[in-house]
Amino acid sequence: MTIYDIAKEAGVSASTVSRVINNRPGIKKSTREKIESILKVYNFSVSEAARGLVNQTNRMIGILVSDIRNQHHTEGAYMIERHFMKKGYCSLILNAGDSDESMAECVRILSSRRVDAVVLIGSVFQNRCVMNAITDYMPSTPIIFQNGIFNLPNVSSVVSAEDEGTAEAVKYLYSTGRKHIVYINGADTPSNRKKAAGYSNAAAELQLDEILYNTDGTAKNSADVTEMALAEHPEADAIIYATDLLAVGASRRILDDGKKIPEDIAIIGTDNSPFSTLANPRLSSIDTKLFELSEACSSILEKTLLNPGYTENAVIAPALVLRETTSQ
């Protein structure tokens, strides 16, 4: 069923049908009504693909996340999708995977789909492979990078000052008397490196020993690494984790090993995710302002769509949220 079928049925030309579909003025009322009723009878819906071809915009925005099952990436995708669906855009959401190559391939796919804009969610996209794919395949498509930066004329960015958030957590713990603060990092990503840098800076500033461990990002590994860290550093009296998941995974192990939280060991997670309030004990956490980050992306994207060439870089400050795993 095309616009021509409707036209034939109504005894008019396709142009006229197109005009009523697009609410163009200057159509005789009776003609418009007749066409509208036929449109309704057939439940006609215009092909957006054909329309996109002539209008030079498919009204689609591409969203890249490494894994859509990760709640943390989903917030931004949700906000973008909801907001722009209202404006007639559809979202192509791709799971870009872990490898630089698969991420770059996704950029190529989105370029083939001729999306009007793309949003990259997560610092993992900050690598040369993706950057090259952008300059090769989307040198002028508006791109918004959530929690990452590309020094490219067509990409805006909104980042969380995670280093500062982590430093603030260190200083807070120090102010409550903790002097042996461990940092347990997540998977190796630009974001986590930045958090660790914040930890190191604060430790240096306060002249504390730097006790830093890495994990693969899973709850299980976090528990194991924590156990090892506490064995190697019996003096430890606080641990900051790069994510809430790591903190929750480990805290049960700490309790099982007979230590009290927060009396013996204070704990702070990162992200202020749903896990933090559901955890038992409830987890203090560095709020990296995911919601604000996502909102900022959405608002920059909107400006960019309205005003081609518009670009913006924003930084959002984290905040410490205290619950039961820290004592004042």
Added chain:
Amino acid sequence: MTIYDIAKEAGVSASTVSRVINNRPGIKKSTREKIESILKVYNFSVSEAARGLVNQTNRMIGILVSDIRNQHHTEGAYMIERHFMKKGYCSLILNAGDSDESMAECVRILSSRRVDAVVLIGSVFQNRCVMNAITDYMPSTPIIFQNGIFNLPNVSSVVSAEDEGTAEAVKYLYSTGRKHIVYINGADTPSNRKKAAGYSNAAAELQLDEILYNTDGTAKNSADVTEMALAEHPEADAIIYATDLLAVGASRRILDDGKKIPEDIAIIGTDNSPFSTLANPRLSSIDTKLFELSEACSSILEKTLLNPGYTENAVIAPALVLRETTSQ
């Protein structure tokens, strides 16, 4: 940059360029190589929209979830997206919202986008509004319904036998000596009604009192309702929750009220989600086999795409996973 620009640059016709792009045989080797090199120089990528217009397939599959931030819906979307991206399909993932009307509107949007298939994830789509939208706008587009059923010729379905899973949980608790088993339900959805029915049937079969409470689906409300239930039914010795989130939200309150889990109150959640292992105490849960459900959807979708008109209905049996909130 179009295929014509490439053609001009190569001194051939667009047809020839199209043929090498599509790897058609019968092109002189030197011609092919020349075109390929030019394609590479310009990082040319074909417009899938234009291609879709002539091929009568946009190679897109539409995925409807009520809210992409809900981990529970995201598993299926992930699997479909990943699997079909490899085959050249892109996924249009829409947040369909809570109202029947917004869900139906999403069906209309997907029809406008001329997707090759759609997958509905979640029992909430099982309503007349959506059903009408399907018969009106996509009477013959292949549709896979995860955890719901439409008696329509173009829709396949894969459902979890949640009623049986819940009944099994009741019977298990009974077998361990619990005689006053409460059921705390989630938001009012077909899926949750089915779970509650399973509870009621089992309770009747075992001649137990039916103690059933409703919540709005949030952790906070679950804690409040649980407190009320235990006040009204001090004899209660076990609670089954319609989701893990409800169970985790409430268990902390139960502990705070001075009861022991599982000694005083045994607890079983539903979905065997990540929450269940992260919870403290670790939560016993009815595994509704989300992964298998999603896999089945993906495999049916694949068969449907290959074999138009193919349809299938599958039922997957849940299983009880015991952890620390139940005693044997």
Added chain:
DNA sequence: CTGAAAGCGCTTACAG
């Protein structure tokens, strides 16, 4: 082995 032409389903100047 290659090209000219028609067509996929639309929209929009241009005429009338």
Added chain:
DNA sequence: CTGAAAGCGCTTACAG
């Protein structure tokens, strides 16, 4: 107020 025509970027019979 309405229609014929051209064009958006492709692909594919049909000829040669």
